[in-house]
Amino acid sequence: MIHAALSSSGAQVILAASSDENYPPENIIDGNTESFWISTGMFPQEFIVRFSEAVKMSLITIHSYNVKNLRIEKNTSSDATDFELITQKEFEHTDGHLQENDFQLSATTATHLRFIITSGYDHFVSVHSVTVQ
Amino acid sequence: MVKLRAKCILVGDASVGKSALSQMFRSDGAHFQKNYSMTAGVELVVKSVSIPDSGDSVELFIFDSAGKDTFLDACEKLWGQPSVLCVVFDWGQPSVLCVVFDVSSEVSFRSCALWLDRVRAHCQGLQLPGVLVGNKSDLSSRREVEMAMAQEWAQSQGLEYHETSAKEMENCEAPFLSLAQAFYTLYQDRIQTIQTLA
Numbered sequence: 068m069i070h071a072a073l074s075s076s077g078a079q080v081i082l083a084a085s086s087d088e089n090y091p092p093e094n095i096i097d098g099n100t101e102s103f104w105i106s107t108g109m110f111p112q113e114f115i116v117r118f119s120e121a122v123k124m125s126l127i128t129i130h131s132y133n134v135k136n137l138r139i140e141k142n143t144s145s146d147a148t149d150f151e152l153i154t155q156k157e158f159e160h161t162d163g164h165l166q167e168n169d170f171q172l173s174a175t176t177a178t179h180l181r182f183i184i185t186s187g188y189d190h191f192v193s194v195h196s197v198t199v200q
Numbered sequence: 201m202v203k204l205r206a207k208c209i210l211v212g213d214a215s216v217g218k219s220a221l222s223q224m225f226r227s228d229g230a231h232f233q234k235n236y237s238m239t240a241g242v243e244l245v246v247k248s249v250s251i252p253d254s255g256d257s258v259e260l261f262i263f264d265s266a267g268k269d270t271f272l273d274a275c276e277k278l279w280g281q282p283s284v285l286c287v288v289f290d291w292g293q294p295s296v297l298c299v300v301f302d303v304s305s306e307v308s309f310r311s312c313a314l315w316l317d318r319v320r321a322h323c324q325g326l327q328l329p330g331v332l333v334g335n336k337s338d339l340s341s342r343r344e345v346e347m348a349m350a351q352e353w354a355q356s357q358g359l360e361y362h363e364t365s366a367k368e369m370e371n372c373e374a375p376f377l378s379l380a381q382a383f384y385t386l387y388q389d390r391i392q393t394i395q396t397l398a
């Protein structure tokens with residue numbers, strides 16, 4: 068499945084709490100749900116997406132596996148500080164296929180999005196894509 | 201090259217040698233505490249284990265827990281979900297489990313079932329690699345728990361059995377190495393599964 072890749076618009080993943088070089092966090096925003104980032108043990112886990120400029124969004128879509136609780140925070144500053152919570156959710160467990168979750172937002176502007184996975188259905192969780200609209 | 205991180209819960213009755221084992225492991229056998237000093241709450245021991253022939257490693261965050269009942273509540277908070285007690289210990293669910301008894305104390309062996317239940321109650325269906333450790337194997341004349349019996353029970357619970365003597369520096373690393381390896385294997389299994397999904 069191909070989504071508009073955040074990376075092609077200049078977005079970057081600037082921090083991930085854990086990483087396996089074979090499954091780097093860049094895979095989250097390459098527009099391809101086949102490639103993924105996987106956590107390497109223990110919770111919480113987090114990653115931060117930085118946009119090249121302030122972006123307006125009303126929908127965030129996440130493809131993942133075995134994620135249980137996720138919080139999304141944002142900021143509008145040029146560095147990755149002073150985040151505020153915008154939404155959180157407990158995902159349903161899926162077996163044999165990816166989790167797909169939408170977060171409807173009342174029009175929000177952000178320069179960074181911070182994703183914090185506070186628990187999982189397994190020791191290891193994967194995130195395959197994050198897209199915003 | 202990947203470095204995994206595992207939260208290792210170390211439990212068992214008071215004075216079976218949990219702290220002795222984790223300290224021997226941490227110090228590569230350089231430090232055996234002869235005088236008993238009771239653990240109150242949880243002591244954290246962190247050590248990295250290399251996985252042979254891979255370049256990968258597993259960093260074990262060992263939660264050396266108090267055996268005495270008085271501290272049980274405090275310990276359980278730290279094993280379970282992200283805790284409010286202390287930020288340093290805020291790491292969510294257990295990854296692997298090490299249950300210890302003293303081979304010269306049948307009572308401590310009988311307690312293992314209870315310790316296992318207590319920790320598993322925090323795992324919400326999570327697969328938890330575990331080992332059973334019979335420590336103080338040097339006390340052979342006072343042995344109350346036969347190896348075969350311990351082995352059989354361990355197997356029935358899906359645990360790997362190890363005998364150690366922290367005092368004689370016998371085999372102290374083995375339980376931790378096997379937990380690290382089991383966690384690593386689990387990681388590789390999960391990657392395989394996930395690759396088939398997308």
Ligand SMILES: Nc1nc2c(ncn2[C@@H]2O[C@H](COP(=O)(O)OP(=O)(O)OP(=O)(O)O)[C@@H](O)[C@H]2O)c(=O)[nH]1
Pocket residue numbers: 212213214215216217218219220221233234235236237238239240265266267268335336337338339364365366367368
């Ligand atoms: N003979 C012998 N004594 C041991 C061995 N391991 C530990 N001990 C002794 O047993 C006593 C208790 O050891 P600890 O490691 O403090 O026991 P613990 O399980 O951490 O106890 P709590 O913290 O109260 O739960 C100490 O006096 C140790 O020196 C061993 O392998 N052989």
Ligand SMILES: [Mg+2]
Pocket residue numbers: 218219220237238239264265266267
């Ligand atoms: Mg102790």
